[in-house]
Amino acid sequence: EAGVTQFPSHSVIEKGQTVTLRCDPISGHDNLYWYRRVMGKEIKFLLHFVKESKQDESGMPNNRFLAERTGGTYSTLKVQPAELEDSGVYFCASSQGSGQYYEQYFGPGTRLTVT
Amino acid sequence: DAKTTQPNSMESNEEEPVHLPCNHSTISGTDYIHWYRQLPSQGPEYVIHGLTSNVNNRMASLAIAEDRKSSTLILHRATLRDAAVYYCIPRPGGYALNFGKGTSLLVTP
Numbered sequence: 001e002a003g004v005t006q007f008p009s010h011s012v013i014e015k016g017q018t019v020t021l022r023c024d025p026i027s028g029h030d031n032l033y034w035y036r037r038v039m040g041k042e043i044k045f046l047l048h049f050v051k052e053s054k055q056d057e058s059g060m061p062n063n064r065f066l067a068e069r070t071g072g073t074y075s076t077l078k079v080q081p082a083e084l085e086d087s088g089v090y091f092c093a094s095s096q097g098s099g100q101y102y103e104q105y106f107g108p109g110t111r112l113t114v115t
Numbered sequence: 116d117a118k119t120t121q122p123n124s125m126e127s128n129e130e131e132p133v134h135l136p137c138n139h140s141t142i143s144g145t146d147y148i149h150w151y152r153q154l155p156s157q158g159p160e161y162v163i164h165g166l167t168s169n170v171n172n173r174m175a176s177l178a179i180a181e182d183r184k185s186s187t188l189i190l191h192r193a194t195l196r197d198a199a200v201y202y203c204i205p206r207p208g209g210y211a212l213n214f215g216k217g218t219s220l221l222v223t224p
Contacts, residue, residue, distance in 0.1 A: 004158075033210065035212070042215060042216060091159065093158075100207065103161035104159075104161065106160065109157075
């Protein structure tokens, strides 16, 4: 069974540009999450989808970040315009259920560098 | 969410058991205790979880104190591949994982 995949693995962009990160969850997982770790900080939750619906986007840092999950399959996270402080590693995870019992499966992450 | 306290770092010799402690004294009665780890340059990886009873799986064992204020992740025979940051995460419900600083485990040959 394929795990969670993320694309690209690494992206280098200039301040002010736009970047779109993609996540493909494990097949059949309705729950999809985005997290990120910025330099020197802990991994932080960004948002949670159940199928195509956003359940919680309380962790999204500001309106420069837009996440979508059209059709309830893969998800994209767009940063527009990117700022220097957006540099970090963005992780996607998926799970069968959203309750406290369910484990989350993470992708390898996308390393975003904004120069 | 319950606050957790873990050692910043621990060291173990290869092939020896490792006990990684976590204090979560403010945990509520219904919070599951999850453990994840992050190997270098990889995404976090689920290790084990439990509620009250001790739990075993192919990766590790989880020993939960009777008062649930602490737990210990046990790696029975550490390998070099087990070098990672280990996170103890009480889950009150819901979905977001609240990663703290974790414990960085160094395994030496």
